[in-house]
Amino acid sequence: MQYDDETIQRQAERLNLTGREKLQQRFRTETVCNGIGAAWFPAWLRRLLDRRHPTLVPVAWIHDLEYDEGGSRLDRLKADWHFLTNGFRAAAGTYAADQLRRYAVMFDALRFFVLLRIGGAPAFRFTGAKAGKR
Incomplete structure (x- = not known):
């Protein structure tokens, strides 16, 4: 299943996800967001993960953008x-409590x-100065 920027952005808005405003940067989403999974995963595996976890795709896109922005160890912790x-x-905004x-x-999240x-x-x-220290 292919996801387009508008669909992902609408889902993120509807679910009130933290960082959803980052999805308005169309050029970045096209170049940075690859779905669920690391960029080094084979494309077929990322597609499989996206199909298995469609609710988490907008979440992964925001996470991809936050990782691409980078920063400190604290910034990474915040992104995660x-x-x-x-x-x-x-999950709570998509599925009922029962x-x-x-x-x-x-x-899964x-x-x-x-x-x-x-x-x-x-x-x-x-x-930053401590970029190499993880």
Whole structure:
């Protein structure tokens, strides 16, 4: 499934995701956002993850933009934290409280958050004097 900028932006607005205003930067979204998964993942794997987790695609786009903006270790933690909280917000805004899918998406967001904290540093654009210290 291909996602376009307008669809992702509408979803982010509807779900009131943190950082949704970043999605208005069309040139950046076209060059930076690649869906769920690291840029070094094969395209087929990212497409598979997008299909498996469509609720988290806008969350991943915002996260991609925040990683591309870069900054300090604290900025990376904030970006990862936004992924987690936006993932929970997207799940709650998409599925009713009595739907198991809501909690499956929340669990997946938590799982991805842990993976980001463990292995996301190489993808983050560290800047500043302590850029090399992760």
